[in-house]
Amino acid sequence: MTSFPLQISRPIHPTGIWNWITTIDHKRIGILYGVTAFILFIIGGIEAMLMRSQLASSNMKLINPELYNQLFTMHGTTMIFLAIMPMGAAFFNYLIPLQIGARDVAFPRLNAFSYWTFLAGAIILNASWFLGGAPNAGWFGYAPITGKAYNVGHGIDFWIVSLQVLGIASLAAAFNFIVTIINMRAPGMTFSRLPVFTWMSFITAILLVLAFPVITVALIELMFDRFYGTNFFITSAGGNPVLWQHLFWVFGHPEVYILILPAMGIVSEILPTFSKKPLFGYPVVILSGIIIAFMGWMVWSHHMFTVGLGPVANSVFALTTMAIAIPTGVKIFNWLATLWKGSLTLNTPMLYAIGFILTFTIGGISGVMHSQAASDAQQQDTYFIVAHIHYVLFGGSLIAILGGIYYWFPKFSGRMYNETLGKLGFYSFFIAMNITFFPMHFTGLNGMPRRIYTYSSEFGWDFWNLISTIGVFLLAAAMIIFIYNIVSSWINGEKAPADPWDARTLEWSIPSPPPEYNFAVIPTVEHRDDWWEKKMQNKTSEEISSGDIHLPQPSYWPFVVSIGLLIAAFGLIYNIPVAILGTAITMIGVYAWSFEPVNDPD
Amino acid sequence: MFNLSRKILFINKLAKTKFLLMAFITLILTISCSSKDPQSTFDTLGPVSRLQLELFYILFWVGLIIFILITAVVLYIILKYRAKSGDPIPEQIHGNTKLEIIWTILPIIIIVAIAVPSVQAIFASSKPDNSFTNNDLTINATGKQWWFEFEYPEYGLITANEVHIPIGEAVTIKLHSKDVLHSFWVPKLAGKVDMVPNNNNHLWLQADEPGIYYGHCAEFCGQAHALMRFKLIAETREEFEAWIIHQKTNAWTTTDPLAQQGMEIFMSREAGCYACHTIQGTDKAKGNQGPNLTHFASRTHFAAGILENNQANLREWLKDPNKVKPGNLMAKNAGIYNGTADELTDNEISALIAFLRGLQ
Numbered sequence: 023m024t025s026f027p028l029q030i031s032r033p034i035h036p037t038g039i040w041n042w043i044t045t046i047d048h049k050r051i052g053i054l055y056g057v058t059a060f061i062l063f064i065i066g067g068i069e070a071m072l073m074r075s076q077l078a079s080s081n082m083k084l085i086n087p088e089l090y091n092q093l094f095t096m097h098g099t100t101m102i103f104l105a106i107m108p109m110g111a112a113f114f115n116y117l118i119p120l121q122i123g124a125r126d127v128a129f130p131r132l133n134a135f136s137y138w139t140f141l142a143g144a145i146i147l148n149a150s151w152f153l154g155g156a157p158n159a160g161w162f163g164y165a166p167i168t169g170k171a172y173n174v175g176h177g178i179d180f181w182i183v184s185l186q187v188l189g190i191a192s193l194a195a196a197f198n199f200i201v202t203i204i205n206m207r208a209p210g211m212t213f214s215r216l217p218v219f220t221w222m223s224f225i226t227a228i229l230l231v232l233a234f235p236v237i238t239v240a241l242i243e244l245m246f247d248r249f250y251g252t253n254f255f256i257t258s259a260g261g262n263p264v265l266w267q268h269l270f271w272v273f274g275h276p277e278v279y280i281l282i283l284p285a286m287g288i289v290s291e292i293l294p295t296f297s298k299k300p301l302f303g304y305p306v307v308i309l310s311g312i313i314i315a316f317m318g319w320m321v322w323s324h325h326m327f328t329v330g331l332g333p334v335a336n337s338v339f340a341l342t343t344m345a346i347a348i349p350t351g352v353k354i355f356n357w358l359a360t361l362w363k364g365s366l367t368l369n370t371p372m373l374y375a376i377g378f379i380l381t382f383t384i385g386g387i388s389g390v391m392h393s394q395a396a397s398d399a400q401q402q403d404t405y406f407i408v409a410h411i412h413y414v415l416f417g418g419s420l421i422a423i424l425g426g427i428y429y430w431f432p433k434f435s436g437r438m439y440n441e442t443l444g445k446l447g448f449y450s451f452f453i454a455m456n457i458t459f460f461p462m463h464f465t466g467l468n469g470m471p472r473r474i475y476t477y478s479s480e481f482g483w484d485f486w487n488l489i490s491t492i493g494v495f496l497l498a499a500a501m502i503i504f505i506y507n508i509v510s511s512w513i514n515g516e517k518a519p520a521d522p523w524d525a526r527t528l529e530w531s532i533p534s535p536p537p538e539y540n541f542a543v544i545p546t547v548e549h550r551d552d553w554w555e556k557k558m559q560n561k562t563s564e565e566i567s568s569g570d571i572h573l574p575q576p577s578y579w580p581f582v583v584s585i586g587l588l589i590a591a592f593g594l595i596y597n598i599p600v601a602i603l604g605t606a607i608t609m610i611g612v613y614a615w616s617f618e619p620v621n622d623p624d
Numbered sequence: 625m626f627n628l629s630r631k632i633l634f635i636n637k638l639a640k641t642k643f644l645l646m647a648f649i650t651l652i653l654t655i656s657c658s659s660k661d662p663q664s665t666f667d668t669l670g671p672v673s674r675l676q677l678e679l680f681y682i683l684f685w686v687g688l689i690i691f692i693l694i695t696a697v698v699l700y701i702i703l704k705y706r707a708k709s710g711d712p713i714p715e716q717i718h719g720n721t722k723l724e725i726i727w728t729i730l731p732i733i734i735i736v737a738i739a740v741p742s743v744q745a746i747f748a749s750s751k752p753d754n755s756f757t758n759n760d761l762t763i764n765a766t767g768k769q770w771w772f773e774f775e776y777p778e779y780g781l782i783t784a785n786e787v788h789i790p791i792g793e794a795v796t797i798k799l800h801s802k803d804v805l806h807s808f809w810v811p812k813l814a815g816k817v818d819m820v821p822n823n824n825n826h827l828w829l830q831a832d833e834p835g836i837y838y839g840h841c842a843e844f845c846g847q848a849h850a851l852m853r854f855k856l857i858a859e860t861r862e863e864f865e866a867w868i869i870h871q872k873t874n875a876w877t878t879t880d881p882l883a884q885q886g887m888e889i890f891m892s893r894e895a896g897c898y899a900c901h902t903i904q905g906t907d908k909a910k911g912n913q914g915p916n917l918t919h920f921a922s923r924t925h926f927a928a929g930i931l932e933n934n935q936a937n938l939r940e941w942l943k944d945p946n947k948v949k950p951g952n953l954m955a956k957n958a959g960i961y962n963g964t965a966d967e968l969t970d971n972e973i974s975a976l977i978a979f980l981r982g983l984q
Contacts, residue, residue, distance in 0.1 A: 087847045087950050160844050166821065167804040167846055172769075257821035263805060264823060297705070303719040306728075328807060328818050328842075330799075330825035333750040337743045344735045344742070348728065355727040358697050365707040365714045376698060383694050387687035390738075396745035397679040399815020400665045403807065403842040467653075469663020469811040471842045474850030478930070482661035 030614065032575045032621045044576035046130035047538060051137050052116030053434060056427075058137075059108035062144055066100035067501065069093045071494055074458075078491040080479035090475035091158040092177065096147075098161030099181065102281065103188050104144045106415065109423045110284040111136070111192075114199050114223045116434055120529035120536060121217045123208025123545045128201040130574040131615060136195035138584030143188035146591050150180035157181035160473065162274070163244070165255035165266035170248055176595055182245045183591045189234045189241075190587065196230035199223060208528075210547035217527045218301055221308050222287030225315045226280050232319075233276040240269035249594070264329060271322035279318040281415060283311060285422030286353060289375045292429050293357055295525045296372040297364025300551055303356045310349035310356075317346045327395040328402045336395035343393035350386055354379060370444030374425025377452050381417025385410055388463070403473075406466025412459040424451070424504065431508065432522045436535040437515030443507040450500035458493030461486035526554035531562070539571045575621055583611035649688070662838040663811040669837070670830045671756070672749050672814035679745045686734065749815070752794035752828050762796045763787060767806025767819040769845060770852035770952065771915055771928040779868050782902070784915030786923045787839075788857045790864040791831050799825040807843035810856050816842045831858035836924065847951035853929035874905025875919050875983045886979025889972050894965050896958060897976075903983065914954060920983040938977045942968065 033044040045051065073093050076085040085093070115133065119126055127133050150156045157177040159168045168178050203216070203224045216224075243254040244266070253259035255266050294301045301307060323331060323339040357379055366372070388410040392398045401407060431439050464486045470477065477483055521530040531553045532541060549555040556562050586608030593601025659667035668674040752758060764775040765787070774787040789795045799808050801819040809816035814829040831837065841852035859867070876887070890897045891908050898906070900913035909917075920926070923933055927949055931937040941948050946955035959965030968976070 087850065091844075091847065164805055164844070167844070172804055172846065257803075260822065262822055263820055297714070298707070299714050300716055300718050302717065303724050306719070306724050328816050329820065330817055330823060333746045337746050340742055340746065341739055344739060347735060348731045351731040352724070352728050354694065356724070358694070358701065359717075359720075359723065361698075361701045361705065363714055363717070364701075364705050365711045366702065366705045367707050368702065376702070379698060380695060383691055387691055391680065391683045391687065394679050394683055394738075394742050394745070396742070396749045397676040397683070397815070399749070399817070400673070400676050400680070400811065402816060403844075467665050468661050469665060469838075469840070471809075471840055471849075473844040476850050481663055 029617055029619055030578065031619055033578055034576070034621070041576075043581050044134075044578055046126070046134045046574055046576055046580070048115050048119050048127050048130065048133060049434065049536060049538075049540075051133050052112050052114075054137050055108050055115055055140070056112030058141060058144070059105050059112060062100055063105035063109070064501075065148070066097050066105055067498065069097040069100065071498060073097065074491040074494040076475060077477075077487050079484050079488060080477050080481075082476065085475065087475045088155070088158065091160075091473075092151075092156040094473055095157045095160050095177075095181070096151075099147065099157070099185075101415070102161060102277070103185065104140075104147070106281050106419050106423070107192065108140055110223075110226065110281070110419075111140070111195055113219070113284060113288065113423070113426055113430075114195070114227075117430065117529060118199060118202060118220050118223055119206065120433075120532070120540060121220045121527050122203065122206060122211050123528050123541060123547060124202065124206035125540050125544075125571070126574055127198050128206055129198050131577050131580050132194050132198050134577065135580035135583055136191045136198065138581050139187060139191035139194065139587055142584050142588035142591070143184045143191060145588065146187060147180055147184035149592075150177050153180070162270055163266075164270075165244070165263040166257045166261070168244060168248075169256055171256070171258070179245075179248060179595045182241050182248070183594050186238060186241050186245075187587055187591050189238050192230050193234050196227040196234075199227040200231070203227075208541075208544050208547050210552075212547075214305070215547055215550040215552065218290035218304070218307060219284070219287035219527075222283045222290070222311055225311050226283045229276045229280050229283070229315050229318065233273045233280065236269055237273035240266060240273070243269075245594075264326075267326050267329060268322070271325045272319070274325065275322040276315070276318045278414070279315055281419045283315065285378070285419040285426075286311065288422045288426035288429070289357065289378050291527065292371045292375040292425055293360045294551075295429075295523050296367045296369065296375075297361050298524070299360055299364045300526070300554075301356070302359035302362075304550060307353055307356050310352045313349040314346060317342065317349070321346055324393055324395075324398075327398045340393050340395045344390060347386065347390050347393075354383060354386075369441055370439070370448055371425045371429035373445065373448045373452075374421055374428065377448065378418065378421045378425065381413055381421060381452075381455070385413030385418055388413060401466060403471055404466035405462040405470045405472055408472050409459050409462035409466060412462070416459065417455060421451075421455075427508065429523070430529075431511070432518030433529055433534050433536070435512045435515070436518055436533075437511055438518050438522065439511040439515060440507050443503060447500060447503040447507055450496065450503060454493055454496035454500050456493075458490050458497055461489045461493075465490075521553075524557075526551040528553050531556070539573055542571075577615065577618060579611050579615035579618060583608050583615065586611055663840060665811050667812050669832050669835070670813040671752075671832075672827075672829050673812060675745055675749055676815050679741060682738065682741060686738065752830070756794040756830060757792055758794045759790075760796075761789070761793060762798060763789070764798045764800060765808055765819070766800040766802055767808070767841065767845070767852075768802045769804065770841070770848040770949065772806075772808075772839070772841075772852070772854040773915065776868070779872065781868065781871050782916045783871060783919070783923075784917075785854045785928050786857060786925065787854065788859060788864055788867050789829075789831060790861040791834055791858045793861070794828050794830050796826055796828050799827065804845050805843045806841045806845050806852065808839065809842040810837050810839045812837050813856065818843050831856070834859050834863075839929065848949045851928060851930050851949050855925055855929050857924075870922070871919050875921075876903060876905050880978060880982060882975050883978040883982040886975035886977070886982075889968075889976055890979055895960055895968070895972075895976075896965075900954070900957070913957075917980065917983060921981050922984055935977055935981070938980060939973055942973045942976055 072085060073090065076082050076090060153176060155175050155177045157180060159173060159178060163181065167173060203220060246252040247254050247256060253261050255261045255263055257263060290301055290307060320342045321339060323335060324343040327336055392401060392410060428439060428444055465483050468483060470483050518534040520533050528545060586604050589607060590601045590604025593604050668677045764777060766773040771785055773784050775782045799817055799819040801821045806819040807816045808819055813831055814827060817825050817827040835858055837856040839854040839856050841849060845852060889895050898909035898911060900911035901909055902911060902916045903909040904918040925931060926933050927941055931941060945952055945961060955961045960968050
């Protein structure tokens with residue numbers, strides 16, 4: 023073999039920190055994603071608690087307006103890009119190969135790269151807190167307040183650069199999962215037998231690939247405005263701020279489905295398992311997922327009903343938005359039909375999944391209310407919208423993710439969680455969530471605009487704001503129960519069997535936690551819900567591997583490439599030569615990655 | 625016969641419970657969002673907000689019924705289909721085409737039914753039809769960080785943070801922004817429309833009753849977004865015209881020595897107030913960075929609708945505007961506040977207050 027410079031042999035670190043840094047095992051990367059995202063979720067939650075404390079009553083002086091603006095910007099950006107999306111990625115990573123009967127993803131090193139780049143993006147964004155102030159223009163960053171004329175610090179620069187880095191991470195992951203799902207399916211695992219979670223992940227990955235370039239364009243234009251004096255959004259030079267809004271929401275609305283489709287996938291796995299019935303109307307559930315994803319591209323201007331696009335445009339987007347309620351409604355009916363005449367075990371994951379149906383329905387209904395452009399003019403930019411977004415993101419995406427963590431907990435930890443604590447955690451979470459977010463409907467209809475750091479007592483908003491604030495502290499208590507249960511069970515829970523739930527999909531056919539190679543023998547799939555069918559037909563005999571399992575090997579380079587991006591990002595903000603250095607590290611990393619040798623099998 | 629009357633009785637009872645339930649829910653809504661509150665969207669005092677509320681109620685009732693049905697089904701399922709030990713494995717039903725077609729068509733029908741009033745409302749709220757009295761009154765509203773400027777082009781009149789309109793007439797408000805995005809919103813009269821730089825938006829509204837209506841900026845616009853408010857004062861046509869005539873006169877007539885001293889401070893190089901504020905009828909005060917103060921004393925509120933126009937509030941404001949409204953331009957640019965000139969003494973503030981209170 024010809025030798026290239028920088029041809030460093032593959033790392034061999036069976037344990038310790040280097041093992042985690044060089045790992046390319048999709049299961050470990052999944053755990054890295056999940057734990058990191060959860061920590062960031064806690065940070066975003068603390069930001070929310072600070073804001074709610076300031077809003078507990080009128081004229082509070084706890085938090086100054088500048089800090090408040092930074093808090094809501096960071097809360098939104100963190101929860102969407104650093105918490106919910108990567109938690110979804112954690113599930114994709116851990117589960118997709120297991121559900122399709124593969125030993126890893128198609129590009130294991132790219133997968134590690136996605137994680138480290140996501141972490142780099144999270145670090146860049148949060149570093150702004152310590153480097154002169156966080157971004158302060160909202161997670162939507164509407165022009166022209168993001169321009170240099172109104173925003174002199176570096177906060178917005180951190181926001182622009184970190185979102186681009188996060189975009190790279192998301193795109194790499196999305197391509198990886200698309201290729202994995204298309205190419206790595208076990209024999210017989212046709213698309214019509216694919217587990218629903220994997221199907222929804224597949225659709226999500228396609229949405230990611232199509233949506234992220236749009237925000238990247240917008241971010242690059244904004245970056246050029248700020249760094250190099252272009253005038254895309256500079257209104258004094260004739261720039262049009264509405265352009266930003268179009269670009270942002272052409273990305274932003276598919277993004278909503280990027281956040282909710284994996285959750286729908288999780289729920290579609292939990293409900294059949296604990297009602298001992300297959301998902302009702304599998305093809306229709308998949309098809310509605312596809313239709314939702316497709317129609318998600320035709321509704322973006324419903325975020326802009328008050329921008330002044332005129333009655334014709336508003337009517338069109340009102341109609342398309344109402345239409346998207348149809349496939350969503352169909353999904354809810356199919357879930358209910360799955361439960362119907364089932365044999366229901368109401369343990370913790372099932373409670374979360376049923377809770378999802380109820381709270382997501384509330385969010386869906388307020389969503390249809392917002393589709394009414396005329397009456398939405400009263401609700402747009404008020405707390406009614408804040409209530410809506412939290413019912414679909416918190417009472418939709420997050421509640422399903424928490425249920426999913428419980429559902430697959432035995433699989434990834436190899437241990438059982440505490441059921442009593444789990445249920446207690448769910449009920450307190452569910453009640454606290456409604457105490458926090460339901461009153462926001464009232465304050466919104468009572469004329470309270472969102473993104474205000476204070477309000478006067480004359481408005482009559484004090485009471486329900488106080489209730490919301492109490493709710494958020496209860497919610498924090500409920501999350502502590504959740505975290506305690508997960509952590510303590512992970513450390514010393516009962517050992518979990520391979521298939522504790524008598525479940526239906528392939529991941530339950532292998533030990534908990536799965537061995538590094540996942541499947542001793544790649545299964546041959548004959549049915550939808552193959553594992554369940556095999557159990558029904560008593561065909562679950564342990565197959566012994568021939569012992570010759572080829573596994574992808576660890577690598578240093580994904581980490582190095584991501585470090586390069588991290589340095590380049592800071593360089594873009596502070597010093598161009600540093601950016602060049604970072605890019606050079608990335609390029610060298612990519613080069614070395616390409617020619618990385620394979621260690622001998624033995 | 626007997627059966628029929630029982631049936632009627634039952635239906636009656638049903639209708640009664642339904643009525644009671646509806647009344648109860650409406651009661652909850654009105655208590656939670658008391659229509660007495662100044663920005664309640666339930667206290668509709670103009671045709672546009674009324675139309676919007678009617679549409680809201682259609683969606684609200686349809687949504688509530690759907691939510692109750694789904695919740696009822698979930699509860700029924702939970703109670704009825706709990707697993708008991710020794711249960712056989714339930715029948716593995718994979719789907720039912722007929723059912724699925726039904727529950728695809730059902731939401732389609734509901735959506736189509738809602739779509740009709742929805743689109744009607746969009747067009748009806750976009751411009752007033754011929755049934756409204758329309759004297760072609762047009763007002764230019766401009767959002768600035770963080771206050772509103774109102775111009776009456778046909779009267780050559782500019783005022784700030786308080787806009788007067790005659791009742792019972794459709795009024796067109798053209799919306800502009802001088803800096804970032806803002807939004808014009810008077811909840812009791814009409815839903816909001818954004819003020820976007822380089823885009824000429826407008827809305828129309830009508831107030832049915834005289835009164836002081838609350839307005840609030842509804843699009844995030846920076847540090848003091850929460851404090852960017854205004855008042856809309858609706859009055860009879862006669863009162864409105866009298867107000868216009870009064871606003872067009874020069875206000876400055878007082879001979880009170882304290883106010884006189886206040887004017888000197890206002891026009892002095894040190895304080896420099898005149899550089900940003902216009903007071904019509906003076907040679908010096910012609911600035912347009914800040915609100916036009918010509919008839920300042922005739923306004924009920926100041927500082928973008930957040931403070932009642934009285935001595936104590938004026939003192940608080942003039943002493944430290946940044947404390948009242950963080951980040952505002954006056955605190956940033958005026959020498960007396962940013963430390964490049966001597967601070968105002970209490971006596972000077974008293975004089976300024978006397979001057980401003982004299983601008984009737």
